[in-house]
Amino acid sequence: MQQYKIIFSGPVGAGKTTAIKVLSDIDVVSTEARASDHVKVKKENTTVAMDYGRINLDSETAVHLYGTPGQARFNFMWEILAQGALGLVLLIDCSASSMMDDIDTYLNAFKDFTKNNPVVIGLTRGDLAAEKNGIDWESIHSALAAKGISAAVFEVDARNKEDINMLVQALILSIDPLAI
Amino acid sequence: MPLSVKLSIMSQSSHRNISGFIKTKGKTHFKLSDQQNTDVVIIDIDSEEGKSLFSEYQNNRAQVIALSLYSIEKPSLSVIHIKKPITSIELIRAAEKIKKQSKDQVQSSGNNIKTITDPEQAIDKSRELLLEKSQREQHKKLVEEIDDSQRYEPNLTLQGMLHRAIKLSDKEKTNVVLRIQKFCIEIDAIKKQARLNFSQNRLRNLCHVQLNSSSCRMTKESLTTSLSEFPALPLTELSWNTALLCSRGRLAKSLSDNSIYQLKAWPNLTRWNVPHHALQIASLWSKSPNSITAISQQLSIPIADVRSFITAALDSNLAIANEPSSKIIPFEAKKKNSTLFKKLLNRLNRA
Helix, strand or coil: EEEEEEEEEEECCCCCCHHHHCCCCCCEEEEECCCCCCHHCCCCCEEEEEEEEEEEEECCCCEEHHHHHHHHCHHHHHHHHHHCCCCEEEEEEECCCCCHHHHHHHHHHHHHHHHCEEEEEEEEHHHHHHCCHHHHCHHHHHHHHHHHHHHHHHHHCCHHHHHHHHHHHHHHHHCCCCCC | EEEEEEECCCCCCHHHHHHHHHHHHHCCCCCEEECCCCCEEEEEECCHHHHHHHHHHHHHHCCEEEEEEECCCCCCCEEEECCCCCCCCHHHHHHHHHHHHHHHHHHHHHHHHCCCCHHHHHHHHHHHHHHHHHHHHHHHHHHHCCHHHHHHHHHHHHHHHHHHHHHHHHHHHHEEEECCEEEEEEEEECCCEEECCCCCHHHHHHHCCCCCCCCCCEECCHHHHCCCCEEEEEEEHHHHHEEEEEEECEEEECCCCCCCEECCCCCCCCCCCCCCHHHHHHHCCCCCCEHHHHHHHCCCHHHHHHHHHHHHHCCCEEEEEECCCCCCCCCCCCCCCCHHHHHHHHHHHHH
């Protein structure tokens, strides 16, 4: 059996669990607990260890989908989960005032991983961002360029299968653009 | 005199059929050879390996007969394309064409070396002239063969007007309004936003009409109060969508299919208007600076899609034109995990 994995990461409430649910062929295994800190303002439950889903390509091949816990205090889990992964899907809430800091934090945390592996960024809650000042694409692109990262950045709805599919396709094509 | 030919990258059955033909009916036209420098190379370009080898041979300007199931966009002078299934007649025609081309080239270079008396000098000069001529012809074919229907003048479209309005707003640090009849676009370059008093769906119609300074008025003013009910749109998105709709697969007059462009950032492919194959184009272009022709050939996709993509990327500041001296580094497909990637992409496409 050939086993591969893709990592989903990003801050609390960015939509990692939802994105994995949208892609997975099995019921997603979540390690959710009642939020006890500032997270409970955002949502009742939060992932504390990881989320797990799977895409079964055929009887011989499966792609495992792992979601990291969002809170920074669980960041020791991030690197462990990323070992041997094909790539990283970073989901960022673009309506949050901390959006640029979040991108910076997560790209720094996965710095070693993204040296040799691709990353794609999904900006979630774009509808809420549009009500404010819209998405500042120039700042995002400049921040990535400053880090020497050429990553696909798409606005996505984590509940929308088409959006998440496209993000993962971009991840695979970032490894091999001639794969289709 | 038969042409020496090398059979490269093809299925066993194709190899058997073609070499069988060359050894029998085709022996007056072709002679099989394993040498590096043959007169012609026959490549099946339907496979990834074939495509990559094909671009290498093209870069070296070797004479190639390319076999594929589908037509290829604007093959260069040194390429003869044969669509599968291949017949012996087509191969014979290709051989005759190659012989004629080479005869013409020798004759034309001969005319230019009459005054040189030293035979070695004459040969060198002849080689030099042949190379120059082939380079000139290839360039001419790729650049000038684009007829007027495939080119457009952005300055006479909304794309050009928008570009000027953004520059003006940025320079004067004030809002600029574009008015086309009842339609208004307010540009705020400081906030990098625009407001439209109409739905973005209408942009398509506005991009189809030819504009000038009287049909599209540009004024320095702020309409924020009257347009505040309309959502703000990032300038990057508006520039991308407008350029894409104005291009419609055509090439802006200032651009060339052979110039090298560099993609600085990916466009937002999930929400903006995109040409077909945008994901593949963006992923290949993000690997290294590239030309429109090379991207179209490497991905085997229509050149119109690549033209639209780069027009929009340049206009929205997601791409830049590189120095003419810069080189394309062809992407080499990795064999590792290629089956998995194909399966996964098929699955995601199907879903």
